[in-house]
Amino acid sequence: MTAIPTTPAPAPAPAAAPAAAPIPGGRAGLRQAVRSEWTKFWSVRSTAWSLAATVFLVLGICVLANATAANNGLHVPDPTRRSLVGFLLGQFAIGVLGVLVISAEYSTGSIRSTLAGMPRRPVVIAAKVVVFGVVALVVSEVLAFSAFFIGQALLSRTGYSATLSQPGVTQAVLESGLYLTALGLLALGMATVIRHTAGAIAAFAGILLVLPLVVPALPTSMVNAITRYLPANIGVTILSSAQNTHIFSTPDFSASTGLAILAGYAAAMLVLGGWLMVKRDA
Amino acid sequence: MAPVRLGGSASFTCGLAATMACNDDRIVIEARGLTKRFGNVLAVDGLSFDVEPGRVTGFLGPNGSGKSTTMRLIMGLDLPNAGSVTVGGRKYHDLPWPLREVGSLLEANSIHPGRSARAHLWSLAQSNGIARRRVDEVLELVGLTAVATKRAGKFSLGMTQRLGIAAALLGDPGVLLFDEPVNGLDPEGIRWVRNLCRGLASDGRTVFISSHLMAEMSLTADHLVVIGKGRMIAEMSVTEFVARSSRQSVRVRTPSASSLSDAVRAASGIVIPEPDGSMTVTGMNAADIGELAASLNVALHELTPVASLEDAFMELTDEAVEYRAAP
Ligand SMILES: Nc1ncnc2c1ncn2[C@@H]1O[C@H](COP(=O)(O)OP(=O)(O)O)[C@@H](O)[C@H]1O
Ligand SMILES: [Mg+2]
Numbered sequence: 001m002t003a004i005p006t007t008p009a010p011a012p013a014p015a016a017a018p019a020a021a022p023i024p025g026g027r028a029g030l031r032q033a034v035r036s037e038w039t040k041f042w043s044v045r046s047t048a049w050s051l052a053a054t055v056f057l058v059l060g061i062c063v064l065a066n067a068t069a070a071n072n073g074l075h076v077p078d079p080t081r082r083s084l085v086g087f088l089l090g091q092f093a094i095g096v097l098g099v100l101v102i103s104a105e106y107s108t109g110s111i112r113s114t115l116a117g118m119p120r121r122p123v124v125i126a127a128k129v130v131v132f133g134v135v136a137l138v139v140s141e142v143l144a145f146s147a148f149f150i151g152q153a154l155l156s157r158t159g160y161s162a163t164l165s166q167p168g169v170t171q172a173v174l175e176s177g178l179y180l181t182a183l184g185l186l187a188l189g190m191a192t193v194i195r196h197t198a199g200a201i202a203a204f205a206g207i208l209l210v211l212p213l214v215v216p217a218l219p220t221s222m223v224n225a226i227t228r229y230l231p232a233n234i235g236v237t238i239l240s241s242a243q244n245t246h247i248f249s250t251p252d253f254s255a256s257t258g259l260a261i262l263a264g265y266a267a268a269m270l271v272l273g274g275w276l277m278v279k280r281d282a
Numbered sequence: 283m284a285p286v287r288l289g290g291s292a293s294f295t296c297g298l299a300a301t302m303a304c305n306d307d308r309i310v311i312e313a314r315g316l317t318k319r320f321g322n323v324l325a326v327d328g329l330s331f332d333v334e335p336g337r338v339t340g341f342l343g344p345n346g347s348g349k350s351t352t353m354r355l356i357m358g359l360d361l362p363n364a365g366s367v368t369v370g371g372r373k374y375h376d377l378p379w380p381l382r383e384v385g386s387l388l389e390a391n392s393i394h395p396g397r398s399a400r401a402h403l404w405s406l407a408q409s410n411g412i413a414r415r416r417v418d419e420v421l422e423l424v425g426l427t428a429v430a431t432k433r434a435g436k437f438s439l440g441m442t443q444r445l446g447i448a449a450a451l452l453g454d455p456g457v458l459l460f461d462e463p464v465n466g467l468d469p470e471g472i473r474w475v476r477n478l479c480r481g482l483a484s485d486g487r488t489v490f491i492s493s494h495l496m497a498e499m500s501l502t503a504d505h506l507v508v509i510g511k512g513r514m515i516a517e518m519s520v521t522e523f524v525a526r527s528s529r530q531s532v533r534v535r536t537p538s539a540s541s542l543s544d545a546v547r548a549a550s551g552i553v554i555p556e557p558d559g560s561m562t563v564t565g566m567n568a569a570d571i572g573e574l575a576a577s578l579n580v581a582l583h584e585l586t587p588v589a590s591l592e593d594a595f596m597e598l599t600d601e602a603v604e605y606r607a608a609p
Binding site for chain 1 (some may be wrong): 354357358359362374375378379380381382383384386388391392393394395396398400401402404405406408409410411449475511558
C-alpha cells in the first residue's frame with residue numbers, strides 16, 4: 001500500500017471574495033455521457049473478450065463450414081449464406097456484450113457512480129446505445145464482409161462461389177452486419193429491463209433458441225401468424241441472398257422488413273428499460 | 283473563498299458559491315418529510331433536517347437506522363415514497379453538473395472491479411466535463427498514484443475507500459456526502475479522513491458524513507443529525523448533545539486505588555481500571571466519590587466527570603432501537 005499523504009494543513013480563514021472553481025454554463029448531457037461510456041466500455045476486459053469471441057465464432061465457423069464444403073465437394077445452393085453461417089453463433093457473443101454493457105453496472109454497483117455523474121437515466125441508456133451501437137455496427141460489418149470473402153475464397157474451388165456483384169449478395173452481406181448489430185441492441189434493451197446478467201443472457205438466448213422450438217407446438221393458425229415474427233426466422237432470411245424461404249404457409253418477411261422489425265424489438269425494449277429505470281431505485 | 287491546500291500538491295477552490303449564488307439562507311441540504319419504504323420496512327420515516335455549509339454535520343444512527351438510504355435519497359438513486367430533498371435548492375436530478383456540485387462516497391460498492399482506478403475516475407470526469415489533469419490530482423491527493431492502473435478489484439478495503447473519496451473530490455464540489463467513510467480504514471487512514479473532512483468544512487464546504495460510531499463522530503463532526511429506525515431523534519451541536527447526556531462517568535486518579543475501588547464497589551458504583559493507572563467510575567457522581575474519598579482519608583489527584591458520547595448516543599437512540607427489551 002502506498003503511503004497516505006500528509007494531512008491537510010489547517011485552512012486559512014475564508015477570504016471575502018469566493019474564488020470558486022467556475023461551474024460552466026449549460027449542463028452535462030449526451031455528449032459527456034457518450035465520452036464517459038466510451039471510456040467505460042473499453043476499460044473492462046469483458047469487452048475485448050466478447051468481441052474476440054464474436055470474431056472467433058463468425059470467422060472460425062465460416063472457415064470450418066466452407067472448407068468442409070470445398071473439400072467434400074458439397075452442393076452449395078447459397079454460397080453467401082454459407083459464408084455467413086457463423087453469425088448464428090456469433091450473435092450470442094455480441095448479445096453477451098450487449099447484456100454486460102448494462103447488467104455489469106448493476107452486478108458491480110457501478111451504476112451508482114454512473115448515475116451520480118448523470119442522474120438523467122434515459123441519457124445514460126442513450127449513451128450506451130450510441131457507444132455499443134457504433135462499435136457493434138463496425139465490428140459486424142467488418143465481420144460480414146470478412147466472412148463473405150473468406151468463405152468465397154474457400155468455395156472458389158467448388159465453382160459455387162458468389163461475388164458481390166451478383167443480385168442480392170451485397171445487400172445480404174450488409175444486412176447481415178445490421179442484423180448482428182440489431183440483435184446486440186436487443187440484448188442491451190433486454191438487460192436494461194432484466195438488470196441481471198444471467199437472466200438477461202438466458203432470455204436473449206431463449207428468444208433465439210427456445211421460441212423457434214416452442215412456437216410450432218401451438219395451433220397451426222397461430223404458428224403461421226407468429227413464426228415470421230421470430231428473430232431467429234428473420235435472421236435466416238437476412239443471412240441468405242436467396243428470396244423467401246417459404247417453409248410455412250405465411251411467407252417470411254423480406255430481409256429489409258425483417259431488419260426493421262428487429263430494430264423495432266430493440267427500440268421497444270430500450271424504451272421499456274428506460275421507462276423502468278426512471279421508475280425504479282438504482 | 284481561499285483555496286485550501288490538501289496533500290501538499292492539489293488545491294481546492296470551493297464550488298459552493300455557485301451552488302448558493304442566489305440564496306442567502308445557509309441551508310444547503312434540505313430534507314422535508316423524507317420517507318422511504320422497502321416492502322414492510324419503513325427505512326426512512328418522515329425525516330426533515332437541514333445541513334449547513336462550513337461545518338461537518340455528522341449523520342449518526344445505529345446500523346439499519348436508514349442512513350445509507352437517506353444518502354441514496356439525497357442523490358436521487360432511490361426514489362422517496364413521500365417528501366423531498368434538495369441540494370443547493372435543487373433536486374440532485376436537476377443539477378446541471380452534478381459532480382461539480384456534490385461529491386459522494388456511498389457505503390455500497392460503486393466501482394467496477396475490472397476497471398483501473400484511473401479509468402474509473404476518468405470516465406466520471408468525462409461525464410461532467412472535468413479536465414483529465416484533475417484525475418491525476420485526486421489520485422495524488424488520496425495516495426493512489428502508484429496503483430492508478432491497477433484494477434480496482436485488487437484493492438484493499440482501505441484503498442477502495444480512498445478511491446471512492448478521490449471520486450467524490452473529482453469535481454471540486456461544494457457539497458460532500460460521505461457514507462461511513464472510515465469503514466475499513468486503519469487508524470492512520472481514519473485520522474486522514476477526519477482531517478480531510480475538517481479541512482473541507484473549514485474551506486466553507488458542506489460536509490455531511492454518516493457513521494454508526496458515536497466516538498468517531500465526536501472527533502469529526504461539529505453538528506449532529508441523529509436518527510433511529512428512520513426517525514429523527516436529535517439535531518443539535520455535538521457539545522449540546524454531550525451536555526444532554528445524563529449518564530456520566532467520572533475519571534478518578536488516586537495513589538490508593540485499591541481501597542477506594544473497594545469502597546466505591548461497596549457503594550454499588552462500577553469501577554473500570556484504566557491502563558494509565560486511573561480508573562473510570564460509573565453509577566456515582568463526582569461529589570459522592572469525593573465525599574467517599576474524604577471519609578476514607580484517601581488523596582485524590584484527579585476527579586473529572588466525563589460524559590461519554592457513546593452513552594449519550596445509546597441513551598438517545600435507546601427508544602428507537604428496534605430490538606429493545608421491554609422495560
Ligand atoms: N434496497 C433495499 N431493499 C430492502 N430493504 C432495504 C434496502 N436498503 C435498505 N433496506 C432496509 O432499510 C433499513 C435501513 O437500512 P440502511 O439505510 O442501510 O441503514 P444504515 O445505513 O443506517 O445502516 C434496514 O432495515 C435495511 O434492511
Ligand atoms: Mg449504512
